[in-house]
Each structure stands twice: as structure tokens, then as C-alpha cells.
Amino acid sequence: xxxxxxxxxxxxxxxxxxxxxxxxxxxxxxxxxxxxxxxxxxxxxxxxxxxxxxxxxxxxxxxxxxxxxxxxxxxxxxxxxxxxxxxxxxxxxxxxxxxxxxxxxxxxxxxx
Amino acid sequence: xxxxxxxxxxxxxxxxxxxxxxxxxxxxxxxxxxxxxxxxxxxxxxxxxxxxxxxxxxxxxxxxxxxxxxxxxxxxxxxxxxxxxxxxxxxxxxxxxxxxxxxxxxxxxxxxxxx
Numbered sequence: 001x002x003x004x005x006x007x008x009x010x011x012x013x014x015x016x017x018x019x020x021x022x023x024x025x026x027x028x029x030x031x032x033x034x035x036x037x038x039x040x041x042x043x044x045x046x047x048x049x050x051x052x053x054x055x056x057x058x059x060x061x062x063x064x065x066x067x068x069x070x071x072x073x074x075x076x077x078x079x080x081x082x083x084x085x086x087x088x089x090x091x092x093x094x095x096x097x098x099x100x101x102x103x104x105x106x107x108x109x110x111x112x
Numbered sequence: 113x114x115x116x117x118x119x120x121x122x123x124x125x126x127x128x129x130x131x132x133x134x135x136x137x138x139x140x141x142x143x144x145x146x147x148x149x150x151x152x153x154x155x156x157x158x159x160x161x162x163x164x165x166x167x168x169x170x171x172x173x174x175x176x177x178x179x180x181x182x183x184x185x186x187x188x189x190x191x192x193x194x195x196x197x198x199x200x201x202x203x204x205x206x207x208x209x210x211x212x213x214x215x216x217x218x219x220x221x222x223x224x225x226x227x
Contacts, residue, residue, distance in 0.1 A: 042218040098160035
């Protein structure tokens with residue numbers, strides 16, 4: 001299985017603090033993506049990092065990728081209450097697959 | 113910004129009945145997907161569709177499931193004889209190119225409840 005597995009499963013922090021979520025996977029990948037899911041809603045794409053990239057930024061988001069360790073991290077800086085959601089990493093296999101494989105997700109709660 | 117739209121938002125059906133879940137992908141996208149998420153669990157891939165045929169399917173996608181793009185804009189998922197364990201959120205997604213190049217854009221899902 002090439003499952004992405006996030007940790008922690010749940011994270012609760014104060015507004016303004018930084019939140020870091022980690023993801024590990026098992027097989028070689030083309031890219032790794034992070035998605036956010038608000039309760040009862042669909043998945044919103046946040047950022048895609050390719051296998052030959054090590055770090056990527058988008059606004060308050062910073063993603064790193066370490067292909068030697070098969071791991072990625074998502075950092076949200078200066079968190080806001082609106083960042084409260086579940087965050088998933090998703091990977092695609094390097095050979096042929098036309099699908100994303102999602103991890104279990106991290107439930108992030110930002111306390112005002 | 114273009115969106116993937118799904119209807120209905122909630123479908124309640126008796127076990128053994130057929131259901132059709134509908135999706136309108138983003139208009140210039142070429143790849144289409146269905147995923148499901150059982151309550152509290154991770155998102156699971158069901159099927160991908162490209163060039164009017166299934167390009168990949170998971171073991172979940174058995175003979176009870178089928179997909180169709182009947183008119184060039186809609187993309188449907190049919191479950192022929194529903195089971196209790198089919199209760200889940202079903203998400204449609206589309207991408208302009210395959211997943212190794214482009215992000216997938218998801219709809220808000222259809223909550224399917226089997227009674």
C-alpha cells in the first residue's frame with residue numbers, strides 16, 4: 001500500500017500559533033498533495049509538491065518533502081480560527097496510477 | 113472560479129434500490145474520479161475515467177457500480193443494488209490532466225444513507 005499516514009491524528013492549538021502536520025508514505029511518488037476538508041464539505045486542494053521539489057510555499061502554508069524518508073510536512077503559520085478543519089495528504093504512484101491515495105488526516109482545531 | 117457540482121447533496125434510499133449520483137465536472141477537465149468517505153474514515157478511491165472509459169478502479173468498485181458520462185457534461189455513478197455498507201459521502205473530482213501533473217478539484221459530495 002502507498003498509503004499516506006498523517007500525524008498527529010488530532011491537533012489543538014491557540015489562534016496565532018503555528019500548526020505542523022506530518023505525512024508518511026510507502027512507495028515512490030510523482031507528487032504529494034495536501035487537501036483541507038471542512039466539516040461536511042468536500043476537499044479543497046491546498047498545495048502540490050513534486051517529487052523533485054523539497055519545499056514549497058503558498059501564503060501561510062509551507063510544505064516540505066523528503067523523498068529519502070518518504071515524508072512530508074505541512075506548516076500553517078499564524079493560525080486562524082478559520083483554519084479549523086481536517087487536513088489530508090494524498091499521493092499518486094509513480095507508475096501508471098490514475099488515482100490519489102489519501103491518509104487518515106489530521107483534525108486541526110484552532111482555539112480563539 | 114469554476115467548481116465541481118454534485119447532486120443531490122443527500123440521498124436516502126432503501127437497501128436493494130438503485131441510486132444514481134450526479135456530478136458536473138469543471139468544463140475543460142479531462143479526467144474524472146469518484147471517491148467515497150465512510151463517516152470518520154479516510155477518503156477512498158473508487159474509479160477514474162478518461163476518454164470515455166474507466167482507466168482505473170479499486171476493489172471497492174465491484175459489479176454493482178458503474179460510471180457514465182452520458183452527455184459530455186455530466187458524470188454519474190450508479191449503484192445497482194445498494195447495501196447498508198454503501199452508506200458514505202461520495203465525492204466526484206476532476207482534473208485537467210492526470211493526477212501526477214495536476215491537482216484534483218472536488219465537489220462537496222453526496223451523502224448517501226442506505227436504510
